Amino acid sequence: MIFRLSLFPFLFFSAHVNGQTEITKWQDGKTGAVSITYDDGSINQFRYALPLMKRLKLPATFYIITGTIDGSKYHGKFIGRPVQEIIAETASAPTSADNYFERASAAKYLGYIGPNKYYDSSANFYEDGKEAIAYHVMDELYRKVRTGSLKKGTELSMEVADEKGLTWDSIKKYASQGYEFASHTITHAHMAVLDTTNTNMFYELEKSKEDIKDHLGEKYTFTAEIPFGVEHPRAMKYSLPAYAALRNLMTDPYMQEINRGYKTQPGMSDKEYVQWQRGGTTKTPLPLMKSWVDTTLAHDNIWLVLVFHGVDSMGYEPLSHQLLDTYFQYIKMNENNLWVATFSDVVKYMRERMHANVTTDKTNDHILVHLKHSLDPIYNIPLTLKTYVPDGWKHVEVKQGNYKKQLSVQKDTKGNYVLYRANANQGTIQLVPQHFQGKLL
């Protein structure tokens, strides 16, 4: 009697899960995800960091400044009336909300050496909500221009100067090896302070995208990083609609975002996903960088987005390639449990999963799985499915279209299951147990 009582719930439970299919949170049922991203396209990223990742077979996403790459159609410029008119006007009309964006947009194109630091500083004050100081700094710049205190010439920002040597041919070669490239605007602009009436804002957003599309293809226009990690509402208002996924800010309701400057720790969130951005700088000790990986592994919902800039004394906060090598080996060592993928692939996986519908039909000799979503066809990353199979199935063949794979049955507390990748909207998936001479294998 005791035996029967204990058997009954087991049978009931087993029948209940049999055929049940879930989409695993991360590709291949892993515990967490990591995306390695680089900003500014400094040439040392490709000379020293990319070969390390190539050796370890790790993917990465590079956010590049398109305006200075040889062969780009669109370069940095001011769109609007002649700058001499603007300069002259500043003598009598102080900077205000009415003219600030025009003056800020023109600042780098006045024909002088020296405005960059005023432009950066003014934009930083504006982004911090200190508009009055931002206007004051802009007045100071134009006063220096009017009084002849600045030398004539053109000036490159550090980010743009460090990209020198990067060509579309080399970018195409790296892209063909699986590396992702994406826009970091045309000139590494402060998007929060560009004007929309003269379209300088849209030029930086749309024309950078166009050069990327013309040289690499539509696929590479999925994501972008608006310079300086800005999240200012004015920059986001125009940037968010231009790209499917900004590294700066994502608004997916099922995801908590902890950006680089935030102090919040992951692991406290009840959201389905947590995007946790961490940026290694010259002051970041390697053990701390490793602990980000450990924290990701200790939870099931963390997507660690690593942000790197300079490499080997070139670029912002440069890290040595020796340190990167050790760090990347640590990530590689944990790849059994970590899904290392480009920024876009992770976004696509999460969105597909959250919008997908999976149903099953079960008979005695096979299970049919239907996987669908109604997102744009650009969402084409295979999803990993976990299907519970009847007791006794040991080896299973999965078929979808022309794709076939033999799977071994695994076991967890809920029952026996198979884990496999499948494509949504690509036809029914069939799971068939394997037989030999009439017996289940």
Ligand SMILES: [Zn+2]
């Ligand atoms: Zn940057």
